[in-house]
Amino acid sequence: MARYYFDVHDGGTHQRDDTGTEFEDLEAVRKAAMRLLPEVARQDLASDGDRHTFMVLVTNEDGRPVYSATLSYAGLWLLR
């Protein structure tokens, strides 16, 4: 088991993960990022605006980046 930190960037805001979470292997880390981004989007998307990019940067205990992922929302009015 090793500890990984999931920092989340949502447009202007940046939430640092100070405590981290333990995972068996890197595949579990990737799965966790995949599950996390939709959760973050679901929570924060409703705020406002038509463009949102949610990004997660996973670092290991040495502070080295190991994985990053991005989820985008782009809304466009076609008739208003």
Next chain:
Amino acid sequence: MRAIEREDAMSSNPLVLKLQHGAHIIEEGDRPDDVHLVLDGFACRYKMMPNGSRQIMALLVPGDFCDLHVAILGEMDHGIATLSPCTMVEIPRATILDMTDHHPRIARALWWASLVDEGVLREWIVNLGQRDAEHRMAHLFCELLVRLRAVGRADEAGYELPMTQAELGDVLAISNVHVNRTLQTLREAGLIAFKGQRLTIPDVERLKAYAEFTPNYLHLAEREDD
């Protein structure tokens, strides 16, 4: 629980179990002969999914029956496991049936317990379906404060919460990492604080307002016209 029930339960020599964290008391499909009552620690009702993920549908704290269904229904439709070291008492199914046959007040108390379980379940459905992770978690912390205070396991501003983040995720239907983020958000907002396993709520009314928590579904008071 009322005195008479305690006497009856004592007279039939119930077995006291000391269980470790993570013990499986009953699994889905079992047909147990005994009903379990939590004396100390935390347990849960859960279902395992084919992909290995788990949903916890109820938390069981001291004073809660784990499986009153066993007395009447046949096979278990879910499992029961401990979330901390736990002390439980095993009451034979026959004792429960005998008590309910001969003591209407006990029958009514057990019925009440089942109805409250349903009330909690309804609130949890609302919680999972309608609240975001932060409010969902805040709501759970408020509920546990009220339930644990009712059995003397919490003081005015907090309690021991022995669950892991993964277990909290299984309750709240969010990922382990999101549990971690959500805890950090609530902590940064000054709504909760953790010291080891102890959860402290600096301003209970503020957390209740944030979570839109109303304890009515716990039915802690009896009907006044009875």
